[in-house]
Amino acid sequence: xAGDYRKYLDPETVxxxxxxxxxxxxxxxxxxxxxxxxxxxxFSVEFAEHRQYMPGDNIRDxxxxxxxxxxxxxxxxxxEETNLKAYLLIDCxxxxxxxxxDRMTKxxxxxxxxxxxxxxxxxxxxxxxxxxxxxxxRRYIPPxxxxxxxxxxxxEIAAQMPSDTTNISQTxxxxxxxxxxxxxxxxxxxxxxxxxxxxxxxxxxxYDRHEVILFHIxxxxxxxxxxxxxxxxxxxxxxxxxxxxxxxxxxxxxNAVTSFSEExxxxxxxxxxxxxxxxxxxxxxxxxxxxxxxxERLY
Numbered sequence: 001x002a003g004d005y006r007k008y009l010d011p012e013t014v015x016x017x018x019x020x021x022x023x024x025x026x027x028x029x030x031x032x033x034x035x036x037x038x039x040x041x042x043f044s045v046e047f048a049e050h051r052q053y054m055p056g057d058n059i060r061d062x063x064x065x066x067x068x069x070x071x072x073x074x075x076x077x078x079x080e081e082t083n084l085k086a087y088l089l090i091d092c093x094x095x096x097x098x099x100x101x102d103r104m105t106k107x108x109x110x111x112x113x114x115x116x117x118x119x120x121x122x123x124x125x126x127x128x129x130x131x132x133x134x135x136x137x138r139r140y141i142p143p144x145x146x147x148x149x150x151x152x153x154x155x156e157i158a159a160q161m162p163s164d165t166t167n168i169s170q171t172x173x174x175x176x177x178x179x180x181x182x183x184x185x186x187x188x189x190x191x192x193x194x195x196x197x198x199x200x201x202x203x204x205x206x207y208d209r210h211e212v213i214l215f216h217i218x219x220x221x222x223x224x225x226x227x228x229x230x231x232x233x234x235x236x237x238x239x240x241x242x243x244x245x246x247x248x249x250x251x252x253x254x255n256a257v258t259s260f261s262e263e264x265x266x267x268x269x270x271x272x273x274x275x276x277x278x279x280x281x282x283x284x285x286x287x288x289x290x291x292x293x294x295x296e297r298l299y
Contacts (some may be wrong), residue, residue: 006034009283015104021151023113027284028123031116034247034285038090084184085127085143088114089175089179090160091189093134094237097162098175098190099280100221110188110217111157111281113287116151117186120288130156133171134164140175143183165237168193172201176208186291190222191264192237199267212273213294215287216264218257220279225253 007013008030017023053062053073066074097108104112118128122145129143130153132276141156165186168189175185183207191198203213234241261277268275276290 002157006030006285009034009285011104011109011112011280011282011284012102014284015108017241018113020115020154023112024119024154027112027116028119028288031285031288052209068073084121085129085181086117086184086186087129087131087143087175087179087259088117089133089171089185089187089189090114090157091134091166091168091187091191092132092138092160092162093164093166093192094162094235095166095190095192096217098219100219102133102221103280104228105162106190106219106280107160107162109278110215111115111160113215113217113284114186114188115157116153116284116288117291118150118157122150128153131171132156133168134162135167135170137171137174140178166193169197169201172198173204176201176210179183179208179210182209182211184211184213186215187216188215190218191216191260195260195263195267201263202268202273203271206271206273211294212271213291214264214268215262215271215290216275216277218279220281223254223257223279225250 008026061075063074090110099105121128129146130141132138227279230245232243265275274294
């Protein structure tokens with residue numbers, strides 16, 4: 001697979017695969033194939049007991065000290081509860097349904113990124129939870145690390161349909177109040193809302209000492225407004241329409257988007273939040289590398 005792994009990191013290629021579990025697995029395995037060493041380690045688990053090695057067990061879990069003493073293979077088993085609890089927050093508001101050309105929608109990209117991160121973290125025995133939201137929390141699945149939890153998460157991600165308006169800050173504040181134990185909070189959103197309340201919600205997590213990663217997902221046309229002809233633009237959340245010639249406002253629009261992103265980025269830097277702008281044509285490995293870089297700093 002090492003020779004063709006990049007095709008599993010291309011959003012358009014991945015979008016044609018059937019099934020969220022297959023897509024997440026192919027992205028993660030493609031990502032691993034492109035690396036010189038394993039990108040994750042079981043550093044968040046606690047040893048519980050030994051059991052005899054069985055065919056199919058991961059050889060990395062073999063206790064070689066026990067083997068040296070007994071000449072038999074034994075596997076290290078771990079406690080179900082881990083030191084890390086991760087919370088994936090996915091914006092499912094109507095604006096996340098936007099896409100230009102043959103690209104994935106922002107929601108599809110966010111869902112696949114969340115699925116890949118879930119797959120990766122659960123393989124290293126971290127506990128992963130899921131929150132889907134629009135103007136309120138739709139579904140909250142608490143973090144678990146046990147077998148079968150990945151299937152629950154991926155099914156829920158795959159079932160999401162974009163609808164309603166956005167109230168990002170309300171969700172952030174509500175989740176910050178719910179999470180009692182320090183954890184890792186990963187947010188995936190286009191952030192198309194008032195920036196000040198969003199920043200307030202992000203700071204709420206940091207006040208409670210959670211680690212925060214923010215993936216700001218936009219379609220490339222939402223950044224550059226490079227539409228070729230006069231068109232009617234409709235707000236996907238309010239239904240409001242506007243007719244314009246894109247070339248007349250392209251520069252001012254792009255400046256406004258840049259200014260908005262820079263405001264969010266500056267607030268994140270100030271609060272020690274990892275801010276990662278992503279376009280939906282970006283290969284998944286860049287997003288995964290950003291996540292892993294954060295994990296390296298955590299441990």
